[in-house]
Amino acid sequence: MHNTLTGNKEKLETLEPGKCGIYCCGPTVYDYTHLGNARAAVVPDLLVRFLRHQGYEVKYVRNVTDIDDKIIARSAEQGVEPAELAVRFTDAYHQDMSSLNTLDPDVEPRVSDTIDEIIDLVATLMDKGLAYDVDGDVYFRVTKFKGYGKLSKRSVDEMLEAAGSRIDVDERKETPLDFALWKAAKPGEPSWTSPWGEGRPGWHIECSAMSAKHLGDNFDIHGGGRDLIFPHHENEIAQSQGAHGEDTYARTWVHNGFINFAGEKMSKSLGNFFTTRELTAIFPPETLRYYLMTVHYRSGLNFDLEVTCPACHAVMDKEQQESAVCGSCGHETTAEILKKQVRFPSLEDADDRLAYIYSTLAAAGRFLETAKASASEVIVEGPVAEMLPAFVAHMANDLNSSGALGVLSKPLSEINTLLASGKGVNKDLRYATIAYFVTSMKEVAEILGCFGKDASEWLVQRRDMKAGRVGLDVTRVDELLVQRISARQEKDWTAADRIRDELAELGVTVQDDPTGSVWAFL
């Protein structure tokens, strides 16, 4: 794994051989999740799945931050209690992540359940002279912790010089870099009793407390989004090592890259993002998961989208979108209509590819049900036989899911060829190869959390989902299909072609094979 702390790719050596403790920064529950949140959950999920596949006993801890400035602010806007808001979005988070087939963490601590441990940790830091209190706030004394900056590769001196240039500094702090461990309660805010008065935890202390509680002072891997490196994770290190000693805390730091939204940073404050549930209303959730895995987890990911004019279908740029006037044909529309015109080319690609993989699996499944099993032992060789080891090797190399997925291509086409025709191939070998492929793909599916559904059902669901969304009259399609099948049986090609044109007008294409016809979207 690539370790942010050292900047190098390192062989993973866990504290206890065969076991691995992972802490991952989970969500702050104040809104629905977006693709970036999804990536931050899918990446550690992939890691956990892979390590388990490799035989590790993994303890996976992912927290929920349910006490936070943003939650308080949002609940004030909506006129609900912060705790109520937090519960609502915690539930939504669970639904979204479960739709993406992420495994539940083994422990999911909440800040509100960890207050005692947080207070103890702050008290320890006070005792050691690493923290001080001012008017009920407690701050970490950054200049007293000599390793500060080692994760984000910043120097305290340089940061001190730059401090104050961008934001006003709280004069009560000893140095501008000092950060809050405990915040005095303001009227109406949720608060807990502490030695420093009524208050609540600062932003960073929770993770130090929760990881120590569930994984110990030392553990193997800490994960999160790249943006958390500074200040969040840097501060966690300062707190935890300040309290527990220099050689403690996470050994390997794993950070996933950001998702850029149409070239611009995906940001809630800009408002131009799509939530996970908006996207899973359009595409099967597994498509999102698959899409996230087509790019290496440390890379930035450009989530491209396209807005086309409802009248002339020309692509509209940002300016045209804002004015809601098409630059090509001059058509005037509204933002509401334009929102429905948004297309996601990269998700469409991912969706098609996933459908190809499932179609192959479905066909392979049908073959294995009807064909005669191998009578004799045959040795499977070639791409299908090499697939799984090559796949695993890529995954072992810093979780290279993109490289790993590339390995599947040759076997898939080999299988499709074998399914289409057994010409020149030994019957037993044909069966054995297809069976071997299906078995291998089951393991791939376990690691990826993809391709694991019943293939035929998945394809039907995907089709129905789209039919429902675009308002396709499936009954009508089926009628036409029946008519066309009989026309073809009578070799009435003109009628068959006419019906095919009608289907095309409905947005549907037909695929004929010797046994009949099926339809799909154009």
Next chain:
RNA sequence: GGCGGCAUAGCCAAGUGGCUAAGGCAACGGUCUGCAAAAUCGUCAUCCCCAGUUCGACUCUGGGUGCCGCCUCCA
């Protein structure tokens, strides 16, 4: 301004100090098909620029250019 990252075909995206630089999409040409579609086969890049290290670099070093992120809440 400080720190970090990235720059591979029309697009997306892996990868390596030296064998044919994965894979996908698109395109083009075959096979299959009544014709199609699907499937399948084939074609399609010398790796941002300039120096250097090396027997040899796209891969290492230095410089340049461009893009992005963090430094403030953010996955």
